Amino acid sequence: MNIPLIQPPQVEWASGALAKGPLLRKSTRIQDLTGIFVDETARRRLSGEHVVYDVEILATSPAEGELYTGVTHLYPGRVGSEFFMTRGHFHARREQGEVYFGLRGNGLLLLQNEQGQARLESVFVGSIHIIPGFTAHRLINTGSEVLSALAVWPGVAGHDYAALTKGFTLRVVEENQQIQVKAVQNG
Numbered sequence: 158m159n160i161p162l163i164q165p166p167q168v169e170w171a172s173g174a175l176a177k178g179p180l181l182r183k184s185t186r187i188q189d190l191t192g193i194f195v196d197e198t199a200r201r202r203l204s205g206e207h208v209v210y211d212v213e214i215l216a217t218s219p220a221e222g223e224l225y226t227g228v229t230h231l232y233p234g235r236v237g238s239e240f241f242m243t244r245g246h247f248h249a250r251r252e253q254g255e256v257y258f259g260l261r262g263n264g265l266l267l268l269q270n271e272q273g274q275a276r277l278e279s280v281f282v283g284s285i286h287i288i289p290g291f292t293a294h295r296l297i298n299t300g301s302e303v304l305s306a307l308a309v310w311p312g313v314a315g316h317d318y319a320a321l322t323k324g325f326t327l328r329v330v331e332e333n334q335q336i337q338v339k340a341v342q343n344g
């Protein structure tokens with residue numbers, strides 16, 4: 158029997174680069190992140206075109222039971238004293254979880270439940286993050302190199318950005334050359 162051997166997509170672990178698959182790419186720039194960082198004046202002083210993070214996703218089916226795979230490359234930098242971070246979201250289907258794997262760089266994964274209780278996990282090469290359902294998530298790059306993380310999530314999960322209008326209750330800033338975590342009232 159001549160069974161064709163399927164060549165699957167692949168990830169280069171060291172860089173997080175995806176290859177050999179139909180890929181979707183999205184860049185998120187300073188100009189897309191209005192109201193996300195605490196210091197809006199500092200954000201406006203930066204070039205709007207500056208890319209904060211790139212996401213590459215294997216274009217698979219969003220049907221029930223299917224999984225998406227993607228890599229986020231979050232660049233180093235700050236808006237004012239606050240480290241570059243992703244917008245952050247709940248899943249539209251709140252019960253759906255996700256797994257993140259640290260591939261490159263150093264940072265934090267900020268997790269927050271629907272009651273506003275937040276926690277932080279260290280992200281590093283080889284770290285595994287089980288994000289349960291009903292939990293908003295945001296990556297923060299506290300290092301000086303690119304933070305790359307692989308993610309796998311259900312195709313039906315969806316993204317709900319609007320539910321976080323009050324923001325996350327923790328902010329991560331650099332003060333006196335140290336990484337500091339600040340609690341805020343309403344993000």
Ligand code: PA5
Nearest residue numbers: 212227229243244245246308310
């Ligand atoms: O599915 C995920 O959680 C990730 O792929 C994120 O979408 C990615 O990190 C970008 O973050 P956000 O969607 O919050 O802009």
Ligand code: NI
Nearest residue numbers: 248255294310
């Ligand atoms: Ni997600």
